[in-house]
Amino acid sequence: MKATVRKKSGDSSVNKGIFGIHHVTAITGDPQRNIEFYANNLGLRLVKLTVNQDDPTSYHLYYGDEAGRPGTILTFFNWPNIPKGQRGRSEVAAISFLIPENSIRYWIDRFKQKKIDFRGPYKRFEDEQVIAFNDPEGLELELAAHESSKKRDPNVWIGGPVPTEHAIRGFYSVTLSEGGYERTASVLIDELGFVSTQQDGSRFRYEIPREYAGGEEDIGGANIVDVLCLPYTQQAIIGIGSVHHVAYRTPSDKQQQTLRRSIVRAGLNATPVIDRFYFHSVYFQEPGGILFEIATNPPGL
């Protein structure tokens, strides 16, 4: 058993206008298999069938809760002609979905029935149980059973094939793999308003404190980023079955502008605001090389 260090959230933490994850975008080579896996097996709702705005002859698929709310949206670019991704540092190492605490057994049975290989369940930190698995193209996924699921009932897709009591409730976290954690941590903390909360071996946890959930417009959650410090690992190659970027959510264009100015002042290159129709986006590379985005909650899907 490795020692777990729990840190108190410092009083000095200041919310920067980020409430957690907005969406995660990954790469598929096979949209039909992708739809079957995420909609039929995991029970997410396909909430948008559209095209990649920068490459309109390819699909952009969006999955999420009933309404495709920020904090639940997993999207895929369909790029069939690029190589398969290779795992390593400087990439998103896992996307974690939130399930209720008593749903582990249901999901293990479901995975067995659907012939989906999985690892676990295993305990992570004090109060979460994790099942790890992969999508058909190798994307690293997890189900995290945690009591915070109680506050995420609005993030259930009631029309899906999984019974409501066990259904996925949006994202729990993302895990980044990095050669070192400090510079990524400083962006998460100083620019995005995360707080360092726990450490277990090479896993460093950062969270947006729950008291910052934004009221009616934002039910909170999807507020955890883990950084795995893996200095001796080869550089990842992004391809099919890799994450392309992680977007963090902000409630307004004004707050997005403030965040952008601060990110540029910190010496990072940020794009101008780009109109993605369903949200407005600013992209920048964090110091470890992973593409981050700041996306506005409005106008929505």
Next chain:
Amino acid sequence: MIDEKLEELGTHLVLPPWLEPDRKYLEKVLPKVNLPFSSKTAKITEEKGIRE
């Protein structure tokens, strides 16, 4: 909801307004996909003739 009703989300190809002029071309070159079944959207997909 900006371009689809809640009950219709994900049931047909949507394009941002600036790509609408290219719809015919895009529908031709994009691979055909069968959309997922859902109890709420079943009626809509039946009407549109999509599988399930």
